[in-house]
Amino acid sequence: MQHPLSLYNTLTRKKELFTPVHAPFAGVYLCGPTVYSEAHIGNARGPVVFDVLTRYLRHLGYTVRYVRNITDVGHLESDADEGEDKMAKAARARHIEPMQIAEQYANLYQRHIEVLGCLPPDIQPRATGHITEQIQLIEEILANGFAYEVNGSVYFDVPAYNAAGRAYGKLSNRVVEELLAGSRDNLAGQDEKRSAADFALWKKAAPEHLMHWPSPWGEGFPGWHLECSAMSRKYLGQLSDIHGGGLDLMFPHHECEIAQSQGSHSHSDEARIWMHHNMITVNGTKMSKSAGNFVTISELFEGTNNTLSQAYSPMVARFFLLQAHYRSPVDISDDALQASRKGYRKLMNGLRLLDKLQLPEGVAPDADTEKGDAELRKLVADVFVGLNDDLNTAKALANLFNLVRKFNGFFANLATLAAVSKAALDEATTAYRTLVVDVLGLVDEPRANAEDLLALTLGFYQEAKTSKDYGKVDQIRAALKGQGIIIKDLKTGIDWAYEE
């Protein structure tokens, strides 16, 4: 497969040409949500970016297997393997079973991500659905000497791992000694760990813990980092092509995943390319549940967040998430969303023009369209240049607007289409549709509201009756009947009912 797509790899700190392990197959894994409460719009950035990534890989001809997991156990309140399980805590607060919490929020997340235009992942595995696989992974790490059991819990042994020449810290550029120095105090109360850099693979379940499974070390539950290593291996093999998530997952989550994979089966880093997207900020501060400054996806769609003055549609939100390069932070605000709405509608109006770009009858094409064709092809090529440069959707969109401007110019005076060949024009309009709809996933979101238009139409009906324009009365009756709606002339006014 010949293409110039390069992606920035956090592990090597440079942009690399994308060359999958087993072309034409491409295995992609995105760390999904912990489903203990409603997601905020910052949580949607990963799915939207990876949706465009996988759409683009498919456009390039790859057979993609895209895995996005759901975390429904093991994610504790603190990254230091302490505190209550987030799922169990939410369940306890509402006096229901943790799996009811998981079901509710996994459904909500899936629906939101879907209306944001994301195609469903090929596999959406759950942590609780892979307990067996996680236990197997721990057994392998134990057998390799990189973990130890204490009182029914199992911890990854970071010093032993590094002593064996591996490099815990290489993804996030951390030095274990510094980690230890910085976190000495944190070891208080965690005396099961031999080193503060160690992390839990399996935790013994306290008697009051709602979620637990049998294991060779007694009843317990898996550590949070373990699931992704186990599920990535199960569905994408020992070395996948791309593994991603937010910058906040780089450490400890992804660092631990690499250690688990290296420490169990092989010397592979679990994935060749590690991609990290930047955060959404609100007034310059990272959006986060713990900080309390977040806009949930429902609030954005319904206009019920105090930070924003109005509602924004799913496609406007998608455009907003794509108008910046994924590695840049993005600040959410009315201004930014209104600019996104303008941009989105410009692209949609562009789509509506494509079929209308026809040389008027009687106008002949120019004898030489070489220059015009080259210009048009350059505009299209520039959009791909943006995508190929580390999936820079900001550049790609800017270049799409140049293309729209060109189309608008043609449409304003169709005779100017004489400057380009039909072939070049067809190429450009096809590419535009492919880029906007298939790759960026921006589709038409009808603006017209049927209920309002029905009221308007009934108003016209009333007028026609008053002015005794029976031709129009019949026309409107027939048009609505075609939609299964019967107009009722009541003593009290005009009403309608469904045709029975």
Add this chain to the structure above:
Amino acid sequence: MQHPLSLYNTLTRKKELFTPVHAPFAGVYLCGPTVYSEAHIGNARGPVVFDVLTRYLRHLGYTVRYVRNITDVGHLESDADEGEDKMAKAARARHIEPMQIAEQYANLYQRHIEVLGCLPPDIQPRATGHITEQIQLIEEILANGFAYEVNGSVYFDVPAYNAAGRAYGKLSNRVVEELLAGSRDNLAGQDEKRSAADFALWKKAAPEHLMHWPSPWGEGFPGWHLECSAMSRKYLGQLSDIHGGGLDLMFPHHECEIAQSQGSHSHSDEARIWMHHNMITVNGTKMSKSAGNFVTISELFEGTNNTLSQAYSPMVARFFLLQAHYRSPVDISDDALQASRKGYRKLMNGLRLLDKLQLPEGVAPDADTEKGDAELRKLVADVFVGLNDDLNTAKALANLFNLVRKFNGFFANLATLAAVSKAALDEATTAYRTLVVDVLGLVDEPRANAEDLLALTLGFYQEAKTSKDYGKVDQIRAALKGQGIIIKDLKTGIDWAYEE
């Protein structure tokens, strides 16, 4: 909780007053789909009936936990524990991972069932997500002496179970000796089983088998019947209140579930009430994938099945599934669906009337409304009588139509509302809305199509321009601008674009 809801229990072969084990909690389990291909409309009957059941239980005041599972492993082509796994077969045919098949069809099923108006179940557990729990259950059954291991597979020992005084066959009214006599030939090639009545709890994975997990008996996968016993126990306890599915699941699936539950943990039958809905037929023959005479849910919604002349909407399909009692067979046809559409629209027109039922100004209520009130209350009570009689939605709907007729009569001459008190009328209209929308889950499905109405409106705009009625021109421009649509007066005609 005082109410007269009775349900037919297949296990006791009589209608029983519903009295849950731990009121006000009610635990309900419905056997869900094996997600290896698209569901047909017959597969939607269970979810729709159980949706009404759980909605009604909630209406009666119960705190319901509703579990509907997804089968993604272990369901073999033949009920005799032979043949390929349905999931693995579909995956092999398409050269993809079985979990991709599961993801695709579980998503499609969930979307279809949702547009059919079903609320999501509280928990939707998957068989592959509960391997640990299934292995535990097998270990218990083995420990109790009701199972045996052969060559890495484990079978339930039906003769041993019945010798211990249990009653395999009691749900489906089968006698084990007859089963044995009838199936002697089937044992050929199944020589691992000691008796033809035995069934698989765990199957050894052949080397080419795509789905397998480690177990105390080697690599293998669970038998199909096992998952429901394991997941019902995990989420609803040893004895749930209601367990259901289609009549075709009564034997062997549910019979085996009872044996597994009885044979593992206790003397409980897994569920107190076993409910079975009847089948959908096409020209009198049971709809089934193997028989090839089925209408998929998409085909019904899109009108692409040869059996039917047109498309029917999700709410019409829901009405169709509810217009018969769940224990009766229902034949699908254009006639039946058109009758359902008529019925559905009648109910929706009823909903639209409720707010308009007001005594006209200047008309005083009658001095004595006792008779009128009693009549109205009887009409409402009759609908509940239908529901309480084994969830007879056919009766309930027939009685709802009597209520609609009454409402239509009032609306035709509002002065006749003088015959009933405001309190009785409010009770009746509130009950109607509750029954139609909240309990039966029939909601308004807007008929008006925004695109057609927009075209109609642009036609009016063109006419107004031609006749120089500039007042109307401005009115239409403003109305559409309010919806973010700008009318464009082009040389070539009228067009529109999104406001940018």
